[in-house]
Amino acid sequence: MSELYTARAPGRVNLIGEHTDYNGGMVLPAALTVGLEATLMPRADTTVAVSSNGYDAPAIRNLADDAVGDWADPCVGAIREANALGLLKGGATIDIVSTIPEGSGLSSSAALIVAVLKAAREAVVEGPGDIEIAIAARRVENNYMGVPCGIMDQMAVALATPGTAMALDTKAMAYGVVPLPANHEMVVVHSGLTRKLTDGRYAARKEECDAAKRHFGTEDLCLLDLATVEASDLDEVPKKRALHCLTENARVHAAIAALDGGHIERFGQAMNASHASMRDLFEMSLPEIDALVASAVELGAVGARLTGGGFGGCIVACVEKDLREEWLEALLSRHPRARFIDAVGG
Structure with missing residues (x-):
């Protein structure tokens, strides 16, 4: 009987820095306590059999299968990548136990791919490091699943340390650790609106950013000069996307400082300004999420913003630890569809 290999990856919340990770900028994600565990048994054939606590029936797929929009796509892509890396020589039977809500913007797909790749790594004596695992996981999303994401999610779930945030320079692939405040918590609340990165709106924003890159002759929208972009004759929509990227990058630096x-208080101001930019310039929010963010601040959060790829999912709010329970009760009573997911602090 083949050996069993197990690995875990956390969900992540991005505290600030949205859509900057494929535009040459900084991001500030933090690991959550919710996460998932993948247990993998290598197979000699080319079958990828996946069971999960989130789905009633297992998925039986083949290594040769292309992505089909199925919940098991990340696993098939990860096993294909594990074969390409020399970690496996065939298919696998995989069991997933997850506490990350799907479609929440907390990197459930990145965590799944990273956990499967890390489990496959256990099958060899010497395998790739965590950064290489993160890069491989991004290849799965970009090349197999067709999601044009940056590297933030994969780096965060592969390397982030609980109780700290990761200040990640996505252009230089360099990162540092930023302690979270001792007296405040970063509270993650699901809006009740689910989303999928594969639904086309994320890709549309990426294409609009690409149009701005072609106009300015750069891959790094985040590093452009504000006055240069404002004075340009770029069409209105890609100009708004570029303005979000460069101002959001500045906000990440301000938030880290x-x-x-x-x-x-300055950190909270950066969060609030980030949400306004996502709403008005990147146009990735929804009225229900704007209302949830506004209530979060009105009820006492230092700052709050949409987190994740947009068009649904979660908000993150910075709240004093002593006030969190009272604040949360008031917020959820005002927004019955919303629900508490997690809270992280120093």
Whole structure:
């Protein structure tokens, strides 16, 4: 009987820095306590059999299968990648136990791919490092699943440390650790609206960013000069996307400095400004999420914003630890579809 190999990956919440990771910018994700565990048994044939606590019936697929929009696509892509890396020589039977809500914007697909790749890595004496695993996981999403995502999610779930945030420079692939505040929590609340990165709207935003890149002759929208973009004759929509990217990148730097200096009010201001930019310039929010963010701040959060790829999913709010329970009760009573997911702090 083949050996069993197990690995875990956390969900992640992005505190600030949305859609900057494929535009040469900074991001600030943090690992959550919710996550998933993958147990893998290598197979000699080319079958990929996947069971999960989130689905009633197992998925029986083949390594030769292309992505079909099925919940098991990340597993098939991960096993294909594991074969390409020399970690496996065939299919696998995989069991998934997850506490990450699907479609929440908390990187469930990235966590699934990373966990499967890390489990496959256990099958060899010497395998790729965590950064290489993250890069491989991104290849699965980009090349197999057709999601034009950046590297943030994969790096965060492959390397992030609980209780800290990861200040990740996606252009240089360099990162540092930023302690989360001791007296505040980053509270993740699901809006009740689910989303899929494969539904086309994420790809549309990527294409609009690409149009701005062609106009300015750069891959790094986040590093452009504000006055240059504002004065350009670029069409309105791609110009708005570029303005979000470069101002969001500046907000990430400001947020990191605020956390490092213990200036929690400044951090909250950066979160609030980030949400306004996602709503008005990147146009990735929804009225229900705007209302949830507004209520979060009205009820006492230092700052709040949509987190994730957009068009649904979760918000993240910075709330004093001592006030969290009272704040959360008031927020959920005002927004019955919303639900608490997790909270992380220093």
